[in-house]
Amino acid sequence: MEDFQYHAPGSVDAAVSLLRDAEDGKVVAGGMSLLPLMKLGLAAPGGLVSLGKVSGLDGIADRGSEIEVGALCTHAQVAAAEIVRERIPALAAMAEGIGDAQVRNRGTIGGSVAHNDPAADYPAACLALGATIATDRREIAADDFFLGMFFTALEEDEVITAVRFPVPTRAGWAKFPNPASKYAVAGVMAADGPAGVRVAVTGASGDGVFRVAEMEAALASSFEPASVAGVSVSAEAMLSDDAAGPEYRAHLVTVMAKRAVEEA
Amino acid sequence: MSGNGTGTGIGASVKRKEDVRFLTGRGRYTDDINLPEQLHAHILRSTTAHAEIGGIDAKAARKAPGVHAVFTGADMEGVGGIPTGWLIHSKDGSPMVEPPHPALATGKVRYVGDCVAIVVADTKEQAQAAAALVEVDYRDLPAVATIAAASAEGAPLVWDEAPGNVCYDWEVGDKAATDAAFESAAHVVSIDVVNQRLVPNAIEPRAALANFDPSTGDYTLYTTSQNPHLTRLLLGAFVLGIPEHKLRIVAPDVGGGFGSKIPHYAEEAILTWTAGKLARPVKWTCDRMDAFKSDTHGRDHKSTAELALDADGAFTGLRVSTTANLGAYLSTFAPCVPTYLYGILFAGPYTTPAIYVEVKALFTNTVPVDALRGAGRPEATYLLERLVEKAARVTGIDRVELRRRNFIREFPYQTPVALQYDQGDYDSTLDLALAAAEWDGFEARREEAAARGKLRGIGVSTFIEACGIAPSAVVGSLGARAGLYESGSVRVHPTGSVTVFTGTHSHGQGHETTFAQIVSEMLGVEFDAVEVVHGDSARIPFGMGTYGSRSLAVGGSAICKAVDKVVAKGKKIAAHLMEASVEDVEFADGTFTVAGTDRSRTIGEVALTAYVPHNYPEGLEPGLEETAFYDPLNFTFPAGTHVAEVEVDPETGEVELLRVACSDDVGRIVNPMIVAGQLHGGLAHGIGQALLEECRYEDNGQPATASFMNYTMPRAADLPSFDLRHNTTLCTHNPLGAKGVGEVGSIGVPPAVINAVLDALRPVGVTEIDMPATSQRVWQAIQDAKAS
């Protein structure tokens, strides 16, 4: 690991200006994604700006038609939150299925969304539910936020402060985990909410999270498992790794979509 | 040795002494030890599977901050290579090809992970950073990573002296008799199986801390070893030429080995040599990524086997042809694992009269393969139990009935492949497991699952193992370069407490508890008054270490013999004190008594007399301390039946393991809790192999599964609660009647699980599947069956 400057500012504004001043600065939240990259030498930020001392970013609030989740909320917090479990149970289920207990206790929603790992779970929830990503300077619709594997609309010095999820009429989550890493091989959220009927898939494509228009159309006319059970995605667009080759992955997307609708 | 299971004696589930320090973080592992003036080393490893080393430029690294030295193969020229411990002869009588294994590569590198240079600096981080500055000119050569690639026509050679990459082509058994059995067979059943390569993944990575004292010329090496004396022998005598009295090896607390800490590793030699060169202590601790690339791997076989049966289902002949991947160099036990720990297991619990096994061992550009929990015996058991299962399908004879028809029932039993079983009771063991598994009620469970859209299956394996290897003269005749006895010393202190010195090594097995239970019961002293010492060549007379489930059967026997000697001497002292003749003195429960009288002396009184010999038998040496060496008279033969029950989700191919019921005969049980722990660990290991774990390489020899992100270790959630039963028969030829338990799970359970998966998949037309039965593999098998 290369040497770096460590900062722990007390406010978002201070964090942003530290990021601006640092040579190749990076935010660190739970560190579950960033620290392994640094250890492997795949990331070598000159300045590490921790959000740990910034207050007000770790709350979950009921805003009526939306649930607002602070950027520093851990996966464990979201999974356990009564408001989330009552109003968007699919989101709680998704958070509960991330990694292992250690990862859920450290990893944050802001980090997950900012990192946009193609096998991460939150991007699917954000896209399916039509979430809004709030930052220190603007609000970004999920539709405009995820721009492909490890790539988002965030600027270099931009800090996520919260993610707001519109409460859906119904939504379901199903994930087939990689047996070793527990990341998604195929994770699907199917939702019927203010943003319409949406099916978002993570883990399956090298381009990151994507929506399946054909499934959405089928569900829009009839929101039941049978509507998607026969809809397949193209194997050509699929990731291929040890856990799943392209055909198997494409098949799992359909099965998980069906199960997500069953859960909704 | 009656052991009534109460208190702290033999048969009692005494809590483990060692756990207090382990659970409170006070264990003292190699990496916890620090010496004054200590430097830190980083081992630079080959990044390519096969290459000529055009040159190594370490100038920049030597100038990097904190760096004291960089050494490469050229610097170690003249130092001996890493030896292997076993010589195998091929069918034609020729010795195996035994290529050199320089500690630091010279000329060529032969696998990703091969040691290329050592960088020594003030800190570990400095050494690591400087290592990145070493420029190695790799001139890549074509590599072979798999059995298929290494045995292909015109395959690139790992060693020029090994044509066809063949190390040896070995056989055991009577070929002519076996062929004859096949000619007259009513049924012949054949099978092809792969026993995939595994990574041991002990939780503590390997580490070494070497020191050289220039004032005395003494070397000390702290290392993560299962057998410190063996390491001293190999490192001292073969590699560095340090006489044993000048080389101390300490294996302190060691966090798991599973076989991967048996071998003498290049890093141990490099560190010790470097410490001598620099006259400073040098420490190295492997990280997990390097561990995947440099700890010895296990298994990696490809086999074809055929079973001949008569019309009644009696096995009449068995033919096995196996190719084994040994990796790039011959590790310490590597040559013997696919031969004498494999080929001679093929009788299993069955009366098959004619067996012939041939094994071709190949070099490849991969991490060397050595023993891994079970070492050869899991491979044999898996193959045999898959074949027997298939024979049941082919002949239409019930799979349990077929096994029963072929069980050995008369002991001792001489197999056609060298072993002689002393004792066993396979029928009752099987009955017990079937009852525990509710085998008879299974069809109802299958139907209930089918109604939920799930495929449910049940599978069984009946097996034996050969442990506690073995009379030294026998293993010597089979090519072992060491004896396989064990030593034990018992020191009774003047006030009656006892220190026991054992040549075995505990790295999770709980010897500090088990051996104390034995000695406390035999000498009639308090359990807490017995301390067990292991793992230090300066404190232990000699030892062969711990592997092959040998510690209790062989090491425990040595301790029993030493206790017997203590008692014999104590009787002489007691007789003198009580003015009786030695023949009249009896010893029980810590007290020497003159038979038929109330005259007695306690062991404490006798011990004190031995050290304060004012009133003492003439001519008898003072002191009460005895050492015994025990050379086993035979292998021991644990046996068992394991039953697994699974449910397959046909939509995703996921296998859920629902139940595991085991009935085992492990001989004398000293501590039932520790035995259960060993079984649990072994079962987790075996289930990992059956369902999850697989080490793979790219065609170019790059490791494809070199981290926990894609090498699936079993987790608690992958395992059901285990139902463990015991049907004990005692080993007839060691004083404890012990057989061994450390490897039972990894040997017995994999075929039970796979047989269960195949039983589940039968309705959808799947008849074969390889380990690990991952969801993708199961799903693919279902698709293929649908398509055909």
Ligand SMILES: Cc1cc2nc3c(=O)[nH]c(=O)nc-3n(C[C@H](O)[C@H](O)[C@H](O)COP(=O)(O)OP(=O)(O)OC[C@H]3O[C@@H](n4cnc5c(N)ncnc54)[C@H](O)[C@@H]3O)c2cc1C
């Ligand atoms: C073993 C393991 C298993 C895992 N399994 C899963 C899984 O099943 N599903 C899953 O979804 N994830 C999984 N993860 C990833 C985990 O959820 C991470 O915690 C998460 O992706 C990142 O969150 P973090 O808080 O740890 O971010 P960090 O590692 O701290 O940061 C990650 C990236 O986000 C940036 N960042 C962090 N916070 C902010 C912010 N507020 N504003 C702007 N940028 C920010 C950082 O600069 C960095 O680039 C796993 C991780 C591990 C180690």
